[in-house]
Amino acid sequence: MPxxxxxxxxxxxxxxxxxxxxxxxxxxxxxxxxxxxxxxxLLASSLLVVAVITRTDWASLLRRVALLLPFAALAxxxxxxxxxxxxxxxxxxxxxxxxGMLRFAALIGRTLLSITAASLLVRQTPMxxxxxxxxxxxxxxxxxxxxxxxxxxxxxxxxxxxxMDRARRSRSADLPCGRGRGLRWLWWRAxxxxxxxxxxxxxxxxxxxxxxxxxxxxxxxxxLYALEPPAxxxxxxxxLVGGMAGLLLCLLMGVR
Amino acid sequence: MSDWAIRVRELRYAxxxxxxxxxxxxxxxxxxxKVALVGPxxxxxxxxxxxxxxxxxxxxxxxxxxxPVVEANFPRLRAQVGLVFQDPDDQLFSPTVFDDVAFGxxxxxxxxxxxxxxxxxxxxxxxxxxxxxxxxxxxSLGERKRVAIATVLAMRPELLLxxxxxxxxxxxxxxxxxxxxxxxxxxxxxxxxxxxxxxxxxxxxxxxxxxxxxxxxPADRLLTDAALMEAHGLEVACEC
Ligand SMILES: Nc1ncnc2c1ncn2[C@@H]1O[C@H](COP(=O)(O)OP(=O)(O)OP(=O)(O)O)[C@@H](O)[C@H]1O
Ligand SMILES: [Mg+2]
Numbered sequence: 001m002p003x004x005x006x007x008x009x010x011x012x013x014x015x016x017x018x019x020x021x022x023x024x025x026x027x028x029x030x031x032x033x034x035x036x037x038x039x040x041x042l043l044a045s046s047l048l049v050v051a052v053i054t055r056t057d058w059a060s061l062l063r064r065v066a067l068l069l070p071f072a073a074l075a076x077x078x079x080x081x082x083x084x085x086x087x088x089x090x091x092x093x094x095x096x097x098x099x100g101m102l103r104f105a106a107l108i109g110r111t112l113l114s115i116t117a118a119s120l121l122v123r124q125t126p127m128x129x130x131x132x133x134x135x136x137x138x139x140x141x142x143x144x145x146x147x148x149x150x151x152x153x154x155x156x157x158x159x160x161x162x163x164m165d166r167a168r169r170s171r172s173a174d175l176p177c178g179r180g181r182g183l184r185w186l187w188w189r190a191x192x193x194x195x196x197x198x199x200x201x202x203x204x205x206x207x208x209x210x211x212x213x214x215x216x217x218x219x220x221x222x223x224l225y226a227l228e229p230p231a232x233x234x235x236x237x238x239x240l241v242g243g244m245a246g247l248l249l250c251l252l253m254g255v256r
Numbered sequence: 257m258s259d260w261a262i263r264v265r266e267l268r269y270a271x272x273x274x275x276x277x278x279x280x281x282x283x284x285x286x287x288x289x290k291v292a293l294v295g296p297x298x299x300x301x302x303x304x305x306x307x308x309x310x311x312x313x314x315x316x317x318x319x320x321x322x323x324p325v326v327e328a329n330f331p332r333l334r335a336q337v338g339l340v341f342q343d344p345d346d347q348l349f350s351p352t353v354f355d356d357v358a359f360g361x362x363x364x365x366x367x368x369x370x371x372x373x374x375x376x377x378x379x380x381x382x383x384x385x386x387x388x389x390x391x392x393x394x395x396s397l398g399e400r401k402r403v404a405i406a407t408v409l410a411m412r413p414e415l416l417l418x419x420x421x422x423x424x425x426x427x428x429x430x431x432x433x434x435x436x437x438x439x440x441x442x443x444x445x446x447x448x449x450x451x452x453x454x455x456x457x458x459x460x461x462x463x464x465x466x467x468x469x470x471x472x473x474p475a476d477r478l479l480t481d482a483a484l485m486e487a488h489g490l491e492v493a494c495e496c
Pocket of ligand 1: 275303342
């Protein structure tokens with residue numbers, strides 16, 4: 001289930017500025033050359049500052065990052081062996097090189113920083129505001145509407161599933177094969193689950209159709225309209241320009 | 257301008273799976289009238305309401321606010337007919353409560369300022385202004401129900417169609433909703449099993465069963481007719 005923002009986000013930096021700064025951050029992190037450790041440390045400490053200012057719940061932020069890290073590590077696993085350079089270690093036919101290790105470490109660093117930045121954004125900004133920010137930054141309306149309904153429907157799907165599961169469990173105190181967890185029990189559960197998944201899609205499909213009717217009933221005829229977002233505040237503009245300048249500086253230091 | 261808010265003749269409708277939900281229903285409602293539509297589960301109440309703004313199309317004549325319910329009239333019709341669905345989860349689809357309530361007025365082409373004003377007023381009327389920036393799917397059933405009603409109130413429709421508006425509301429929310437509906441000048445057709453709502457809000461009651469109108473008359477007489485109510489799976493409006 002999608003993650004929830006901690007704050008109600010009505011105070012603080014304009015969501016558009018947050019979004020742009022996060023994107024800028026990720027671009028800079030990606031563009032930094034391998035081995036720009038000082039710059040990476042600077043970027044990391046800027047994240048730290050943001051997290052402290054916004055009073056982010058550290059434990060759960062780190063848990064989320066840790067959850068995604070193995071995937072990045074797995075994707076980067078071949079780097080130490082495939083990059084040309086001085087051999088540090090031989091593992092069978094594979095050669096571990098110094099340049100390879102550097103690239104591996106840099107990639108992990110980049111991934112860590114990017115994921116943390118994106119998680120910070122999502123934790124501190126309610127999804128609706130992010131969607132609105134995307135739209136007012138010029139992302140096509142239809143694209144935003146699709147993303148927003150995907151988000152909305154993910155809840156509907158999850159709720160529908162939870163409801164069905166509750167209904168099933170409250171009626172299945174008696175297992176047909178006693179307490180044993182043998183093959184027959186597994187088969188029985190699997191059959192139940194298969195039916196439930198089919199049912200879930202049918203129910204969600206019908207519900208989505210009814211929601212469409214509700215939109216039509218309130219005047220929707222194929223075009224989505226939205227209220228214009230509030231005007232930019234001077235404070236948000238300063239923060240945006242200042243943050244971008246800092247990021248650019250960091251990038252210049254790194255590539256020099 | 258005609259005096260009829262609703263004029264339906266011989267309306268028949270069968271769902272795609274063959275189930276005949278309406279079997280020649282005839283009903284007229286005058287402008288400004290508040291009418292209770294009662295009947296057992298499966299009588300066809302919800303199905304009927306869906307015909308009144310063209311979401312379902314059956315055989316027969318359906319005229320609403322002087323307009324035949326045909327494609328060409330849909331934009332005007334849907335701005336003037338507010339339908340609150342039985343299940344609030346079917347009605348709420350926006351990321352925030354406020355956006356959802358603003359959706360109708362926004363698609364009526366009102367100015368941003370007017371949209372905001374109406375959305376706030378409607379939320380205030382159902383006592384949900386404090387939840388304006390919450391996500392609809394995080395609200396309790398009764399809260400969602402109230403927001404669903406606000407989404408339609410914000411459009412200030414001439415005809416309000418309410419499907420079980422009090423189901424899931426706590427007694428206080430229910431009383432304030434009844435009071436609110438009572439103050440509205442609009443024509444209201446309310447499908448309900450809540451006999452006290454029907455008795456408190458409506459002078460006229462229509463009993464529906466198996467896709468037909470089986471009784472139509474003053475609410476105080478029909479809703480206290482024990483034999484009639486019993487015959488159609490209902491109960492008399494008691495202790496009012
Ligand atoms: N989508 C559908 N497909 C097939 N049949 C349906 C569908 N929706 C409703 N029906 C059937 O049409 C008949 C009328 O249903 P409807 O929902 O209009 O009843 P209702 O009077 O609103 O009942 P309730 O008091 O339970 O809300 C019922 O027999 C129902 O089974
Ligand atoms: Mg119904």
